[in-house]
Amino acid sequence: MNENTFSDEGNIAVATAANDLRAAANDFAKTTTEQAAIVKDRALDAAHAIRTTATQKASQLKIVATEKASHVKEVAQQQWDETRLKAKEIHVTAEDYIRQNPTKAVLGALGVGFLIGLIVRR
Numbered sequence: 001m002n003e004n005t006f007s008d009e010g011n012i013a014v015a016t017a018a019n020d021l022r023a024a025a026n027d028f029a030k031t032t033t034e035q036a037a038i039v040k041d042r043a044l045d046a047a048h049a050i051r052t053t054a055t056q057k058a059s060q061l062k063i064v065a066t067e068k069a070s071h072v073k074e075v076a077q078q079q080w081d082e083t084r085l086k087a088k089e090i091h092v093t094a095e096d097y098i099r100q101n102p103t104k105a106v107l108g109a110l111g112v113g114f115l116i117g118l119i120v121r122r
Contacts (some may be wrong), residue, residue, distance in 0.1 A: 098105040
């Protein structure tokens, strides 16, 4: 054999190896691209599912919070009404006592005023 034959066979082997390497690289790139697309689709699906779940939970929390606020408002209104009623009763009772015992009421008011005056001086 002559040197050109080895050289030609070597070039052919190198060219074949290069073509095989290119084909493998193309296959790898295609497979990687496909897998990346699959991962991207899964990530988008997961993000959509999370967003949907978060929206549902937020709606549920809003409903619960609205119900709780309404309940608290009702209880507060009841307490306020009871307090106003008791205050009116105390006011009426105090007026009746003062009308029935004007001297005691005036002397009591003077005594309380005197004590307050002593406390304020110190």
